Amino acid sequence: MIDLIREPLQYEFMVRGFLAAIIxxxxxxxxxxxxxxxxxxxxxxxxxxxxxxxxxxxxxxEGGSRGLLFWWAxxxxxxxxxxxxxxxxxTRVKExxxxxxxxxxxxxxxxxxxxxxxxxxxxxxxxxxGNVLSVGSSDLWLISIxxxxxxxxxxxxYKELLVLSFDRVLAITLRLPVTLLDYLLMxxxxxxxxxxxxxVGIALMAAMLVTPAATAYLLTRRLPVMMAIGxxxxxxxxxxxxxxxxxxxxxxxxxxxxxxxxxxxxxxxLQAARRYLAIHREPVAERPVTPTRPxxxxxxxxxxxxxxxGVGS
Amino acid sequence: xxxxLRNTGKLFRRHHPSHHTEDTVLQLVGLTVRYERVxxxxxxxxxxRRGERVAVVGPNGAGKSTLFKVIVGTLKPTKGQxxxxxxxxxxxICIAYIPQRSQVDWNFPVSVFxxxxxxxxxxxxxxxxxxxxxxxxxxxxxxxxxLTPLANRQIGELSGGQQQRMFMARALAQESELxxxxxxxxxxxxxxxxxxxxxxxxxxxxxxxxxxxxxxxxMAAERFNRxxxxxxxxxxxxxPAEVFTRQCLVEAYGGHLQxxxxxxxxxxxxxxxxxxxxxxxxxx
Numbered sequence: 143m144i145d146l147i148r149e150p151l152q153y154e155f156m157v158r159g160f161l162a163a164i165i166x167x168x169x170x171x172x173x174x175x176x177x178x179x180x181x182x183x184x185x186x187x188x189x190x191x192x193x194x195x196x197x198x199x200x201x202x203x204e205g206g207s208r209g210l211l212f213w214w215a216x217x218x219x220x221x222x223x224x225x226x227x228x229x230x231x232x233t234r235v236k237e238x239x240x241x242x243x244x245x246x247x248x249x250x251x252x253x254x255x256x257x258x259x260x261x262x263x264x265x266x267x268x269x270x271x272g273n274v275l276s277v278g279s280s281d282l283w284l285i286s287i288x289x290x291x292x293x294x295x296x297x298x299x300y301k302e303l304l305v306l307s308f309d310r311v312l313a314i315t316l317r318l319p320v321t322l323l324d325y326l327l328m329x330x331x332x333x334x335x336x337x338x339x340x341x342v343g344i345a346l347m348a349a350m351l352v353t354p355a356a357t358a359y360l361l362t363r364r365l366p367v368m369m370a371i372g373x374x375x376x377x378x379x380x381x382x383x384x385x386x387x388x389x390x391x392x393x394x395x396x397x398x399x400x401x402x403x404x405x406x407x408x409x410x411x412l413q414a415a416r417r418y419l420a421i422h423r424e425p426v427a428e429r430p431v432t433p434t435r436p437x438x439x440x441x442x443x444x445x446x447x448x449x450x451x452g453v454g455s
Numbered sequence: 456x457x458x459x460l461r462n463t464g465k466l467f468r469r470h471h472p473s474h475h476t477e478d479t480v481l482q483l484v485g486l487t488v489r490y491e492r493v494x495x496x497x498x499x500x501x502x503x504r505r506g507e508r509v510a511v512v513g514p515n516g517a518g519k520s521t522l523f524k525v526i527v528g529t530l531k532p533t534k535g536q537x538x539x540x541x542x543x544x545x546x547x548i549c550i551a552y553i554p555q556r557s558q559v560d561w562n563f564p565v566s567v568f569x570x571x572x573x574x575x576x577x578x579x580x581x582x583x584x585x586x587x588x589x590x591x592x593x594x595x596x597x598x599x600x601x602l603t604p605l606a607n608r609q610i611g612e613l614s615g616g617q618q619q620r621m622f623m624a625r626a627l628a629q630e631s632e633l634x635x636x637x638x639x640x641x642x643x644x645x646x647x648x649x650x651x652x653x654x655x656x657x658x659x660x661x662x663x664x665x666x667x668x669x670x671x672x673x674m675a676a677e678r679f680n681r682x683x684x685x686x687x688x689x690x691x692x693x694x695p696a697e698v699f700t701r702q703c704l705v706e707a708y709g710g711h712l713q714x715x716x717x718x719x720x721x722x723x724x725x726x727x728x729x730x731x732x733x734x735x736x737x738x739x
């Protein structure tokens with residue numbers, strides 16, 4: 143058993159891939175918390191596809207080497223995110239349409255560029271679905287530095303991003319720079335996508351932003367805890383996915399995402415089962431799901447609860 | 456966006472316009488808002504004095520929410536101006552807007568304490584974490600609205616009345632001097648109404664100016680200094696007895712108002728056939 147775990151880590155390039163997968167997990171799950179809470183999953187998916195032309199340009203210029211690929215991808219992601227923001231702000235087109243236009247256009251441009259190379263399909267597959275084995279030592283540095291920068295930025299703007307995500311009008315009345323913070327979050331997502339390019343790949347990146355954070359959302363009702371649990375699930379998925387990829391020879395991105403999807407399904411099913419048991423084991427009037435309330439004026443409390451469940455759901 | 460960039464500097468210095476001790480807190484000058492040519496507010500002019508409690512009433516679509524958005528500064532008027540302590544509202548952090556409960560994501564993973572602490576973010580400025588002083592203010596605010604025992608609850612676990620009080624605590628923590636409440640009584644029982652009025656009484660003592668959007672004319676008449684009767688235009692603004700005249704009410708509500716003659720010969724009873732966004736029954 144120990145040997146099974148140790149075997150892939152004998153090779154230095156495997157260790158690099160392993161570390162990259164862990165860093166990407168933590169970064170994307172932490173950032174993903176905001177993506178889930180603000181309903182930006184579609185934006186995340188679109189941005190990850192929109193970096194393809196950047197990847198393609200880097201690939202064509204370097205002739206297969208990966209040196210500047212990272213920076214070209216970052217450039218494409220930032221252009222796309224600013225493009226989406228500008229279109230939805232300055233035209234009558236709604237944001238989801240703006241996202242659709244930019245993402246499809248950029249993705250098509252990327253495919254057009256890559257298809258000019260004769261044997262493009264193999265390389266395209268790597269960009270789309272990730273290949274942890276290709277993480278070089280300079281790549282690992284870039285992944286660590288930018289991953290760290292993303293986490294630091296989230297920490298620095300924690301309370302502003304929290305207010306903006308929960309209550310936009312409050313953010314405006316507190317005179318926070320709302321538009322700037324919106325763009326900041328988009329740029330952070332763009333950077334996270336580029337960072338994850340090699341481990342998960344373009345096509346499945348949105349899952350890294352959404353699935354672990356959404357799983358954590360089922361498990362907790364506190365934001366910092368949600369970030370921590372999300373990171374934990376993402377790291378677990380990355381590690382398990384990494385080994386699955388090594389031993390079964392499947393694409394690393396697919397393996398990681400499938401593992402995190404499994405985590406989500408398990409959590410969901412277990413919670414549903416627990417709720418079912420809780421309801422059927424005890425008398426219905428006890429309302430076991432709701433934690434105990436203070437015993438003040440039970441009469442009105444009761445009526446307020448009923449009114450809340452009636453209006454709120 | 457460029458303006459925001461310039462203003463970001465202010466967040467570090469925490470500079471906000473000074474409040475003179477003058478009596479006028481809010482001044483509306485010929486305020487007009489049109490959505491795609493359709494007028495939502497027409498030529499509204501009014502002044503609010505420090506510490507008074509004003510009810511904003513009118514039929515659905517009368518522009519109550521629009522008026523609040525313009526005062527808060529999230530919507531720019533087509534014509535006219537809003538002055539808060541003599542300057543434009545978008546430089547003030549003393550204006551608190553309390554949203555309708557139906558517009559809040561109650562599944563958001565924050566506690567009651569967290570939400571009230573959000574009121575402090577404007578005063579803190581960028582890169583500063585809440586300190587002892589801020590926590591003290593939050594605790595006092597929670598205490599004042601009787602939510603201290605529920606401070607660590609997730610917000611979705613609160614009842615409707617408690618949710619409303621939580622937002623009032625947030626406005627208190629914000630140290631706001633002008634508070635706008637959008638249909639705070641919608642869907643709440645009588646006990647919760649009284650809880651809210653008890654807090655409004657404390658706000659009056661603290662000289663906080665309060666503007667409340669309402670649909671209950673009787674409550675507006677009995678519990679507010681002045682009422683603002685809207686129907687896109689300002690139909691009337693003054694003490695309830697002067698504004699709630701037969702003529703004004705018919706002008707504001709038109710066919711949606713039933714005027715029933717009072718048995719004692721003292722006049723008549725108004726029955727407004729409108730309702731709040733929350734979609735609950737009216738109380739008249």
